[in-house]
Amino acid sequence: MATVRVQEAPFDLGAEMAALACGGSVGGIGCFVGVVRGDPGTGGRALRALTLQHYSGMTERAIGAIAAEAERRFGLLGCTVLHRVGTLGIGEGIVLVLAAAPHRGDALAATGFLIDWLKTRAPFWKRQEFEDGSSEWVEAREADDAAAQRWV
Amino acid sequence: MPTTQILYFAFLRDRLGRSEECVVLPTEVRTVRALLAWLQARDSALAALLEEGRTIRVAVNQEFAAADDPVAPGDEIALFPPVTGG
Numbered sequence: 341m342a343t344v345r346v347q348e349a350p351f352d353l354g355a356e357m358a359a360l361a362c363g364g365s366v367g368g369i370g371c372f373v374g375v376v377r378g379d380p381g382t383g384g385r386a387l388r389a390l391t392l393q394h395y396s397g398m399t400e401r402a403i404g405a406i407a408a409e410a411e412r413r414f415g416l417l418g419c420t421v422l423h424r425v426g427t428l429g430i431g432e433g434i435v436l437v438l439a440a441a442p443h444r445g446d447a448l449a450a451t452g453f454l455i456d457w458l459k460t461r462a463p464f465w466k467r468q469e470f471e472d473g474s475s476e477w478v479e480a481r482e483a484d485d486a487a488a489q490r491w492v
Numbered sequence: 493m494p495t496t497q498i499l500y501f502a503f504l505r506d507r508l509g510r511s512e513e514c515v516v517l518p519t520e521v522r523t524v525r526a527l528l529a530w531l532q533a534r535d536s537a538l539a540a541l542l543e544e545g546r547t548i549r550v551a552v553n554q555e556f557a558a559a560d561d562p563v564a565p566g567d568e569i570a571l572f573p574p575v576t577g578g
Binding site for chain 2: 374392393394395397398401423434435455458459460461462463464465466467477478479480481484
């Protein structure tokens with residue numbers, strides 16, 4: 341059973357793991373946490389924060405479809421995908437992906453699948469906010485498309 | 493004739509200066525391709541974005557759509573750049 345949430349609040353990794361592990365059949369939980377990286381922008385501008393926008397309704401549907409596909413492909417006992425929106429400072433968690441399976445192989449593979457597909461199929465957009473007050477939208481990366489293509 | 497809602501996200505929202513609008517689709521606009529051509533003809537800011545070569549993706553009723561996919565009056569249509577979440 342997939343848990344999908346788009347939220348402004350930080351997530352509680354321990355609580356989400358505990359919720360997924362209960363039931364007794366889970367043998368392993370794969371985990372990925374995406375974090376705001378303090379990359380400099382063009383011209384060496386220092387990053388202050390990221391602001392994330394989403395398409396309320398479609399975003400939840402798209403993540404739900406990706407989660408259902410992961411559960412089917414990897415025989416998961418459950419998975420959790422939480423994605424934050426709003427303004428996030430450097431070092432804050434942006435996205436949490438957990439995949440629970442009887443054994444580690446499927447748990448780890450499903451975690452990779454979930455984050456790769458999420459990055460190319462779920463409608464979120466990041467804007468970099470710099471210390472000098474300027475901002476710009478992040479461009480999509482071809483490397484993300486290539487990573488998602490591994491699973492097709 | 494039901495109106496059609498058009499939503500804009502990310503840099504499109506900033507450059508067009510609005511997040512959504514309601515339009516009445518002309519009867520000849522029945523595909524995503526025709527819709528983009530029609531929107532471009534009525535909005536110079538959107539035409540400028542497309543002329544800059546910016547990639548714009550389209551969703552119809554909250555599903556990603558290709559150029560030849562159908563659009564109909566009453567649909568919820570969204571225009572946005574390639575996604576950058578995660």
